[in-house]
Amino acid sequence: MNTPFPPALRLLRWVIHGTFAILLAIAIAGVLREGRAGAAWGGLLLGLLYGLGLTVEARLPHFGGRLHLALGRVWLLVVTAGWAVLALSSPRFVWLAFPLFFACLHLLPLAVALPAVTLLTAGAVAADAWHSGSLSAAQVVGPMIGAIVATLMALVYKALHAESEQRRELIEDLVRTQDMLLRAESESARLAERERLAREIHDTLAQGMSSIILLLRAVRANLSDHPERATRHIAEAEQTARENLEEARHFVRGLAPPALQQSSLGAALRRIGDTATAGSDTGVRFEISGTPVPLPPEHELALLRIAQGALGNVTRHSQARHAGVTLTYLDDVVVLDVYDDGRGFRPDQAVGYGLRAMRERVTALGGSLAVESAPGEGTAVAATLPLPVREAP
Structure with missing residues (x-):
């Protein structure tokens, strides 16, 4: 005011x-x-x-x-x-x-x-x-009545003024609180966006770069004795780099991943498995269980990114010979399992960003993430997402 x-x-x-x-x-x-x-x-x-x-x-x-x-x-x-x-x-x-x-x-x-x-x-x-x-009495009563009326009116005035001050202070407190909430919401949105960017970079660009490094190592190992194999690895590295570049462009534009734009979730997961383990000795087996149903784009994106992150961990850390990706459609949930027969680890001692990013993705969609592993016994990652309620015909 x-x-x-x-x-x-x-x-x-x-x-x-x-x-x-x-x-x-x-x-x-x-x-x-x-x-x-x-x-x-x-x-x-x-x-x-x-x-x-x-x-x-x-x-x-x-x-x-x-x-x-x-x-x-x-x-x-x-x-x-x-x-x-x-x-x-x-x-x-x-x-x-x-x-x-x-x-x-x-x-x-x-x-x-x-x-x-x-x-x-x-x-x-x-x-x-x-x-x-x-x-006279009139000379005394007149000023006395004026004084009494003025006193009563002044007391009412003071009460109104005090109420007005309280209202003004309340408004100022509300304005300050609103400013604090706006700043808190802005900071929360900034942190959420930074976390989203970190997840996307970790699950896409970083995984792609890791695959390219593995392929280039394979090229160097086979360049002298097996030039045709080295040539094939070079072509795979080029394809992976091209896909990584496309991922980066779509990532900047905020669009869906090109793997999902060009094919179904199953085909995208199969392609991710082939790309993530290219240049390594790990063989990946992919299968779908149950009757596939349409999923919301955010569900497909989360499952794709979790598969990328899990398979990236397999190629970088597990030294596994075999890995598997299973997409299971149940009545009310869809489950993505990524498992390997590598060296395993203790989940309670995991300090990397990948598992935390996977858990945040499924939690944001109302799902859950389970990680089972032990040294020398391989690793299994299971992401469960609820299926959207479908209207009865």
């Missing part, structure tokens, strides 16, 4: 200031009719001091601060002193005490404001009695 007061409080404030201006104008007009120019000039000066205080208040940079409070109390003291002089000069200025009640109750602590209002009331009664030369 650009102003510290809501509309209701602003209206109440200007009603009080307007009351002061009207009472002052009536008093100045009265003393002018009586031919008392000095009192009229004094009234104008008091009005200028009152307006100067409102102008300074509106231009203070920190409303409600110590500077505002100190200047406000100095202004109240000067205006009250001017009112006292005018009230002694003419009874027409006595009723200007009514808006001054509000100023005292607004600028002073309640313990000080109530005695100040009492003194103003007594001063108004005394000034009126001094001008009339006598003291």
Whole structure:
């Protein structure tokens, strides 16, 4: 909010200031009719001091601060002193005490404001009695009623102002909380995107590079004695590099892998098995069990990436002679098994990124990942994903 007061409080404030201006104008007009120019000039000066205080208040940079409070109390003291002089000069200025009640109750602590209002009331009664030369009940009751009404209105004003401040603080807290949530969401999205990029690079580009390295090693080993075999490995390395480049382009564009765009999931898995183990001594056997059903693109992508990661681990770490990839369609789940007869490992001591990336992929789709292995006994990785619910015909 650009102003510290809501509309209701602003209206109440200007009603009080307007009351002061009207009472002052009536008093100045009265003393002018009586031919008392000095009192009229004094009234104008008091009005200028009152307006100067409102102008300074509106231009203070920190409303409600110590500077505002100190200047406000100095202004109240000067205006009250001017009112006292005018009230002694003419009874027409006595009723200007009514808006001054509000100023005292607004600028002073309640313990000080109530005695100040009492003194103003007594001063108004005394000034009126001094001008009339006598003291009547009406002269006492009038200012007392004005003081009581002003006090009650000021208390209501303070309560509204306190509620307005609480609402303003609540809004500021909500805005700060919203900013914090936006920053947290932005950071979470950034971390999630970084994690996604890491998974994609690990499961695609890194696996492809690993296959190319194995093929080039095979080329070097066969270049002298088996040139035709070396030539075949060079062609396979070239094909793998081409596929890796295509993967990178689709990866940048955020599209589905080219292996899935050009063929089914089964064919893509078979191709991945051949590419991942090219140039190594590991033979891969692929099979499909059950009746294949259409899968969502995110399911196919996850299964393909898990197979790439698992077979990449087989060729790099397991020293296996045989490996197998099985895609099983059950009633409500699809299961991908990747197993080998390599040297195995202890899953509780695995510190690599690959298994964690596989687990994150299946968890994001509501599935699970199981890893079974032991030193010298091979490894089996099973990824289970729930099948989407199909409507009955």
